[in-house]
Amino acid sequence: MFLHLGHNLSVRASEVVAIHDYALFAPGGVNRPLFERVQAEGRIADVTGGKRPRALVITTDTVYISAISHTTLLRRTQNLYTFVRKNAKTTGNS
DSSP states (O other), rough: OOOETTTTEEEEGGGGGEEEGGGTTTTOOHHHHHHHHHHHOOOOEEEEETTTTEEEESSSSSSESSSHHHHHHHHHHHHHHHHHHHHHHHOOOO
């Protein structure tokens, strides 16, 4: 299953490590030093399409800045896993 992050980009849901509110990583945010370190490593991908950053999606190899709110992205991942679990039960693959 894939999670759509916006601006024509989707990532494998199984590779998503965390989804956070971008404000935590914005200048002056408590996690800004982590953001700056990952940025210096060249592992940041901006998929906002010029819109206001709203979420930071951390995957196993890249950190994505998304214009979609973190609550929406979290809801989407919960819906994906609910769908997978429901289908696994109906097919006997639980």
